[in-house]
Amino acid sequence: MNRMKCIISYDGSRFEGYQIQKEKRTVQYELQKALTLIHKGCDIKVSASGRTDAGVHAMGQVLHFDTTLSIPEAAWQKAMNAHLPKDIWVRHVEAVPPTFHARFDVVKKEYRYKVRLSKHFDVFLRDQVFHYPYPINTEAMREAARHFLGEHDFTSFCSAKTEVEDKVRTIYELEILEDGEELVFRIEGNGFLYNMVRIIVGTLLEVGQEKKQPQEILAILQSKDRKAAGKTAPAHGLYLWDVVYDDN
């Protein structure tokens, strides 16, 4: 048995999320269908680094699966892409030790969130950036962003629906990049709670609109109350950008 690790990108707009659900179009369903075809009908299950919600995109989602087939890595990529719909693309395939696990071995994840500030709506980006045609104070947002760095209890920045008990996570980086009319939030951490990036971005945008002060972030974190933070930014601006594993 060989364990294969894959890095994939997908446009989340026509999927009802990553995780398989009955009678819904999901990324996991399409991946398992493609692999089952390659394995002449034998069911193949894939394990990803984590789920993404409906509308959320991935540049570098990581997954693994086990196979009895011995195919060179480049041929795996070609075979999978030939069997997948055009909104999923396998970027890379490699053989890994059987102890590798795409979810349990994650060391660091990077998400990006794209906001378009232009007054003009771009039809070609309608499902790929959050259109936010308002004046914005990026310096205030950058000041607020610094308060998220380090280890915190992120209860205030997590959907109340979550079942996870330990809400302490560490944010390593939170940059706000300006790229023409686009604002890109780049956030790296050891793990993220349900809706955490979208609530952080929604709250930072309220700081950008001067509805909240940068220094309020600490009080919001301390309150451990979802209602203290800002709105959840919409799914279609969010990208799971990179998943990092330990080299050993």
Added chain:
Amino acid sequence: MNRMKCIISYDGSRFEGYQIQKEKRTVQYELQKALTLIHKGCDIKVSASGRTDAGVHAMGQVLHFDTTLSIPEAAWQKAMNAHLPKDIWVRHVEAVPPTFHARFDVVKKEYRYKVRLSKHFDVFLRDQVFHYPYPINTEAMREAARHFLGEHDFTSFCSAKTEVEDKVRTIYELEILEDGEELVFRIEGNGFLYNMVRIIVGTLLEVGQEKKQPQEILAILQSKDRKAAGKTAPAHGLYLWDVVYDDN
């Protein structure tokens, strides 16, 4: 009665072309539906500069319609965008003399065709650029492009299905721009036949692949035979970019 001129952009990927057809999703249908709602149920007909095929996009399609309503230009834009789906966007509305005609008064049109040369497929651009991951000789293409300039009979570069009799058109400019991994064909002319831009691009790509020589273009034009030219490049790389009218 007021005649209004609109400049619109649309993502052609989910439309079966511009022109209204029974039980199909078309741009014209969505525009007329929106305007009829704004006019409380009175049927409003729009006239565009020309049709675009299924999958073809527009950055600056132009159309006109007549109305009994007196609404400021900016409010027209807002009202139309509020009633249109997200893959159509009204960029500009202005009142024009009743003699203006979006189709008959066209002086010049600009199309662009986007090709992506990267080996990596980009899921986010799958419906917006033609993915062409092959080595390409851009100098040979530029040499070939020069032969299209000026007035020619474009029978060889026109779908055989066309009913138009006069196939003489003038090309003012045909540039090939390199933008990162994208190649953009920018073509300006006094008018274009059915599939003309897509056949020109398809033929230039064959020159780029060194399957045809640049100097063959003249012989292809002279043959007046569709079979002498190259393949029709796919619809999803094509954009109606700009339509120019006489200022008078």
